[in-house]
Amino acid sequence: GPSDEPTPVIRLNQIGHYPASEKVAIVMKKAESDAFHVVSKETGNPVFEGNLVKVTSSTVPERETWKADFSSVTAPGMYHIQIDGVGSSHPIMISESPYDGLLSAVLKGFYFQRASTALDSAVAGKWARAAGHPDDQVYVHASAASPTRPAETVIAAPKGWYDAGDYNKYIVNSGISMGTMLSLYEDFPDYFSKSSWDIPESSNALPDLLDEILWNLDWMAEMQDPEDGGVYHKLTTAKFAGMVMPEKATAKRYVVQKSTAAALDFAAVMAQAARVMKDFPVLEKRSKEWQAQAEAAWTWAMANPHQLYEQEKMNEQHDPDITTGAYGDSQLQDEWIWAACELYLNTGEERYLEKLPDASAISFTVPSWSNVAWLGYYSLLRHADKKTSLAPLVTALTGTLEAVGDEWLTQMEGTAFHSVMGKDPKDFVWGSNAVAANQGVALIQLYKLKGQSAHLSAAKANLDYLLGRNATGYCFVTGFGAQSPMHPHHRISEADGVKEPIPGLLVGGPNPGQQDGCNYPSGVFDESYVDHVCSYASNEITINWNAPMAYLIGAMVAMEP
Ligand code: 9MR
Incomplete structure (x- = not known):
């Protein structure tokens, strides 16, 4: 059902991590509890419980975010983060060869x-x-x-x-x-x-x-x-x-x-x-x-x-x-x-x-x-x-x-x-x-x-x-990630009649200059991105x-x- 859909509120690397890497998710919204769980996709069991830590951002102070550090999860496998009252994240891969x-x-x-x-x-x-x-x-x-x-x-x-x-x-x-x-x-x-x-x-x-x-x-x-x-x-x-x-x-x-x-x-x-x-x-x-x-x-x-x-x-x-x-x-x-x-x-x-x-x-x-x-x-x-x-x-x-x-x-x-x-x-x-x-x-x-x-x-x-x-919640490489650009300003991707854009291309990303005059969802510097072919200044x-x-x-x- 729709409640199983991952929430975009939990922002994380949508591709993967080495076992020994630092692993952090950022949560944009919080319910009462500070707890988060890392759940194994294979078994459905929680493998780690941690606490969300409030982030104090100096650049966008009005935006509240929380950090979920799950670096101690090291076993290769597929996981997601589960937060009561918030939802579950996009899949997380831990692997010897994530990239x-x-x-x-x-x-x-x-x-x-x-x-x-x-x-x-x-x-x-x-x-x-x-x-x-x-x-x-x-x-x-x-x-x-x-x-x-x-x-x-x-x-x-x-x-x-x-x-x-x-x-x-x-x-x-x-x-x-x-x-x-x-x-x-x-x-x-x-x-x-x-x-x-x-x-x-x-x-x-x-x-x-x-x-x-x-x-x-x-x-x-x-x-x-x-x-x-x-x-x-x-x-x-x-x-x-x-x-x-x-x-x-x-x-x-x-x-x-x-x-x-x-x-x-x-x-x-x-x-x-x-x-x-x-x-x-x-x-x-x-x-x-x-x-x-x-x-x-x-x-x-x-x-x-x-x-x-x-x-x-x-x-x-x-x-x-x-x-x-x-x-x-x-x-x-x-x-x-x-x-x-x-x-x-x-x-x-x-x-x-x-x-x-x-x-x-x-x-x-x-x-x-x-x-x-x-x-x-x-x-x-x-x-x-x-x-x-x-x-x-x-x-x-x-x-x-x-x-x-x-x-x-x-x-x-x-x-x-x-x-x-x-x-x-x-x-x-x-x-x-x-x-x-x-x-x-x-x-x-x-x-x-x-x-x-x-x-x-x-x-x-x-x-x-x-x-x-x-x-923005986007994985900025075409063809990769749970939320990925579908409409880059790229003549070939636009004209080739193939639904998916040419893969493996990094889009420009947030640009509050918005020189293309397209319709952006936000003017905040790091949110100023739109996945629309019109946007040559961000996409x-x-x-x-x-x-x-x-x-x-x-x-x-x-x-x-
Ligand atoms: O990447 C360039 C950016 O730094 C400049 O501000 C912008 C406007 O001059 O141009 C960008 O480069 C574009 C180039 O002129 C033509 N091909 C597409 C490039 C990316 O938008």
């Missing part, structure tokens, strides 16, 4: 974003589709004209991942996505050299993670003008396409203006790719080419340090107007830092270090598409032992990360959902779920450096947040949000307790 299916799906999410290819039903199942966007005839936009490539010159730049719910391919946003995915491999090579999740290349000699990265790298490599080393900011149609399948979205595609941000992000990615891939015999030669491309992009950026991508200004000067995503950034210090770190690690050339701040000026910022400094710093820390000349900087980076991690541990206690995400309403930007995931990535970097389990636990708390322990999916999610889950699985 394997989720990880495969989130990584396969990148395969589903592939441009220029048909997806075969043997691999894509009911989400099989025809090929679209061959991108073998892409036009040089007037803003990108050069002596050797005047406007309307035709170039080819096939493959790549679609950025998001739209079909364009943006270098800046591919930058952070690729950096994060390459770091996942670089941090956990033992796990990811063997791990496979059914993509067309699964039976070749390369790890699936690198094959997937190569799909986008092959596109990126074509975005550099071989003549001068400059990199086009994006490959795009003039306007966003309608909500149609890729093969129906056939408007003319352009490469537009070269930008300094694109050149530096490109340089960082190509350098990191060269380093990560060079030891595979089939990639040895291309790794040298990527390194050369990285250096050429750096040289171009040094000669053109202020080529900002300002779309409106560009449209005043050139036709046709380009109105797709801008990824415009006016602060490039962090892009210099990232590219400098990757190139320095590959070459040992001190000139790159001139772009890094003094050790005393290091501060922490959570990575985002417009702020990539710490991608470079993570790489430095990863390889620190090989470069003793970096000692003062490495000490400063480690100390900074430690201070941030410890501050987050304290702040977590004052959040409504027992996660780092929630400590500050300002974290709830467009794509806030990626802020949560990138906080998790930072905590994992810290855990790798210092080995303190509290930092790993805090990373897992943000994963719990993303998988359902949050103010779109992107590669730069999926990448830190893949990293966070991938790290958990690779470091399996």
